[in-house]
Amino acid sequence: MTVPVTETKFSDLTRMPDARGHFGPYGGRFVSETLSFALEELEQTYLSLRDDPDFQAEFDRDLAHYVGRPSPLYHAERWSQSLGGAQIWLKREDLNHTGAHKVNNTIGQALLAKKTGKPRVIAETGAGQHGVATATVAARLGLECDVYMGATDVQRQKLNVYRMRLLGARVIPVESGTRTLKDAMNEALRDWVTNVDNTFYIIGTVAGPHPYPQLVRDFNAVVGREARRQSLEQIGRLPDALVACVGGGSNALGLFYPFVEDDAVAMYGVEAGGDGVETGRHAAPLSSNAPRGVLHGNRTYLMSDEGGQVSDTHSISAGLDYPGVGPEHALWKDVGRVNYVAANDKEVLEAFRELTHMEGIMPALESAHALAHAKVLAPTMRPDQHIVVNLSGRGDKDIMTVANIDGIEF
């Protein structure tokens, strides 16, 4: 067999997952039997629509006129100069309708929900961005919407909770387990098992059972396609490095995926270091080399104890507070395509303040993880080199968290 000339070191990665949803040893469909039917149905719906020009056109139209795409690629000149190294460019997903990249995926999945004719959608949410993005599309399409959110996160993300309620969604606090994102996902899965006939589950990240990791990636890949085109236009070439935060990993995969065969483009996935990876109080399964495990329908790197019980995680950012990570990231770590690193809470806050002061852009604490690593990376590079950072969300929702740290009460 002749190898096409365009084949590169990482071309195999564009052919994932396989027909059963495996990314090498990761991914899959580890669910109880009641859900198998719904997942098969979703897979068939998605595969039949993915290459349908009408579906794609409708998706593109919504992204343009409802979300406001393309989002700008902004040269953070002042910040770059102060760091004294590479030029930093921000992919402004914070400027999307609802304020984060999450809406790219919820628009796509809502279109699928519409095609399947199910009148109700459910979602899990951590920081609330995915919940807001789901409640938004549900309002627009007139779908009933229930959002599961860990009780701890309901407390620390009050603003987003109220936003969802204003949009007509019911927010259901989850009191079980660690009362964060993973427990919200457990509860959403329990709801789905019970109401599978009339309910579409809009998963917010590139995790969960097949085909979710694939379709969430595909819907978010618009970020990377735009960034690639914009880099060629504005920089005149591809960037030297991409940086994005990784919780479940949807904004990172969205940015990285269209660059995966560009061997010269380095990629950095930044996990939540919490109090520091060395303290054990973090949410960084990849960079801490957590063992492999199975949770929420897929095999991946998973923080768990010796007995296989899933560990508590710690992060200043509710959206990254998750013990697992999307299976495609697990594979990309193993093959060396992406460097996975962690930024701790302190570094994240510094980056949050610095960007706000120097560029007048207030990032989400999740996105500030990516900024924190860009801060480390840029000074090691030359001023004629370029870094694209995914500014995956805006920081309004985090003002209360930061104010609390500053000792300010409203």
Next chain:
Amino acid sequence: MNRIDQRFSELKEQGRKALIPYITAGDPAPQYTVGFMHALVEAGADIIELGVPFSDPMADGPVIQKACERALKQGTRLVDLLDMVAEFRQVDTETPIVLMGYLNPIERIGYETFADKAASVGVDGVLVVDMPPEEADEFGPLLKARDLAAIFLVAPTTSHARAATICAHGEGYLYYVSLKGVTGAATLNADDVAEHLAPLREMTNLPLCVGFGIRDGVTAAEVAKVADGVIVGSALVNRIAESVEAPETIAGQLKSVLAEMRTAMDA
């Protein structure tokens, strides 16, 4: 012959249906579990499903979620469960034991190590809730090689084609999940169950056992008319939950719940 197959062939000869209680191991504390297992056998259990506690029991309702939390709080691990089975086997060498739980604790121990240990302590079957046959390529043969039954679930939503695959891979018995939902949810409808079991009968000779929604003697007897076995979990675990402050009373309560079902089923 595996103890599960042995048990079903005995029941068939006697014209009786299997009564299969489930309890979560280590609930309310590990030292009680083996005693509970003996009590269940005395009250008429034919097979025991022993739940492996997990931090994220996605297919379970609040009753079994809380049982997992209590067991984990007491430090119950999968290796402790295997010790419990070994202890149980010192007295009872006949009652089949099925371990039921989620995949991650088994992944951490390693499939082969787990299968070796389970076989050596006298486990007879394994039901991993979040491992359908498609994901059991590696684990299934390891169980088979040690004469451990790989037991799978069939749901009301399972398509005909999938059911055929599951029947082809399943051993021991088929666990028919009687309703859409988590464990401990609403009461089942026996006519509905009968309708779903009929096509399965044509696909397999495996005994068909029904779980989810069986609360008392009446529902147990209704299901026993159409199925080969009745699985009862939340109704028992509820009793444990209500008596965590008086654990010495639990064995007696479990016996009375199960004995009522046994009597109703055999009537």
